[in-house]
Amino acid sequence: MGMRLSTAAAGFLLLAGIGAAAAQDVVVIEPEQETVIREYVKKQPLASVKIPGVELNIGSALPDTVELxxxxxxxxxYVVVDNRTVVVDPGTRKIIKIIE
Structure with a gap:
C-alpha cells in the first residue's frame, strides 16, 4: 500500500510540475493595457488576412510572413486573422489574446 501511495504521489508531482511549466508561458495582459488595446484596435481596423495551416489559439506562433x-x-x-483580432507578443510572434 505504501508503494502505491508513493507512486501516485510521484505521478501527481510530475503532473504538477508540467502544469507549472506550461503556466510560465502564459502572458497576462494588465486590465489597463487590455483597455488600451481594445480601444486602439476599434479605432484602427485592419483588413482580415488568411493564414493557411495556422490555428488561432493562445500560444500559437504566427509566421514571419504575417505583418504585425x-x-x-x-x-x-495585433493583426486580424479570419475576421478575429489577435494580440501578439512581437518578440515571440505568439498569440496572447483573441479579441472577439
Missing amino acids: HEVPDTKYS
Missing part, C-alpha cells in the same frame, strides 16, 4: 501592427503605449502588436 504595433499598439502604441503597449508592448504588443
Whole structure:
C-alpha cells in the first residue's frame, strides 16, 4: 500500500510540475493595457488576412510572413486573422489574446 501511495504521489508531482511549466508561458495582459488595446484596435481596423495551416489559439506562433501592427503605449502588436483580432507578443510572434 505504501508503494502505491508513493507512486501516485510521484505521478501527481510530475503532473504538477508540467502544469507549472506550461503556466510560465502564459502572458497576462494588465486590465489597463487590455483597455488600451481594445480601444486602439476599434479605432484602427485592419483588413482580415488568411493564414493557411495556422490555428488561432493562445500560444500559437504566427509566421514571419504575417505583418504585425504595433499598439502604441503597449508592448504588443495585433493583426486580424479570419475576421478575429489577435494580440501578439512581437518578440515571440505568439498569440496572447483573441479579441472577439
